[in-house]
Amino acid sequence: MKSIDDIFESLDKPIEREPHPASFPEDELLKSCTITKGRVSGPGGQHRNKVSTHITITHNPTNISAQAGEQRSPETNRKVALKRLRYKLAIEIRIPVPDGDIRSELWRSRCKNGKIACSSKHHDHPSMIAEAFDVLDACGLDPSQAATRLECTASQLIKLIASHPPAFVHLNHQREKHNLHPLKH
Numbered sequence: 135m136k137s138i139d140d141i142f143e144s145l146d147k148p149i150e151r152e153p154h155p156a157s158f159p160e161d162e163l164l165k166s167c168t169i170t171k172g173r174v175s176g177p178g179g180q181h182r183n184k185v186s187t188h189i190t191i192t193h194n195p196t197n198i199s200a201q202a203g204e205q206r207s208p209e210t211n212r213k214v215a216l217k218r219l220r221y222k223l224a225i226e227i228r229i230p231v232p233d234g235d236i237r238s239e240l241w242r243s244r245c246k247n248g249k250i251a252c253s254s255k256h257h258d259h260p261s262m263i264a265e266a267f268d269v270l271d272a273c274g275l276d277p278s279q280a281a282t283r284l285e286c287t288a289s290q291l292i293k294l295i296a297s298h299p300p301a302f303v304h305l306n307h308q309r310e311k312h313n314l315h316p317l318k319h
Contacts (some may be wrong), residue, residue, distance in 0.1 A: 220260035231272035
């Protein structure tokens with residue numbers, strides 16, 4: 135039988151939950167993806183038409199894909215396509231959220247005193263968006279309730295989502311489907 139101290143200690147620990155694909159390390163995420171190279175027409179001169187620099191990355195379990203071909207470097211395009219894929223996964227895939235403290239270590243490190251510190255340029259940004267969307271989904275798309283579970287303010291949560299415009303559009307589209315008013319940022 136557990137002592138009262140053991141019970142209180144277990145309440146302070148976050149609940150482990152399935153990781154979101156947007157938060158997987160690059161090598162682990164790429165193991166479940168197909169990468170294709172191709173050529174595209176448009177500006178860029180002769181070099182662009184001779185070299186396969188356009189990259190498409192498809193996440194096989196979900197069939198979600200992202201692409202990039204703006205740069206002449208296939209490696210740069212691969213990095214851009216991977217970040218776009220992380221955002222698409224963050225927005226479109228939901229991971230169930232159990233009761234209790236479900237904040238990831240990443241969330242805890244990026245959210246102090248109710249403020250979220252994560253630039254849209256940072257590698258962790260798609261993971262933060264994914265966690266926010268999972269909790270929003272579990273809270274019926276109510277930012278106040280989700281913010282309480284994530285231990286931040288509702289305005290900080292909305293600001294995080296709005297920092298990636300496609301995520302903000304998606305959230306308002308989901309809210310519209312559930313007859314909720316659109317959010318403003």
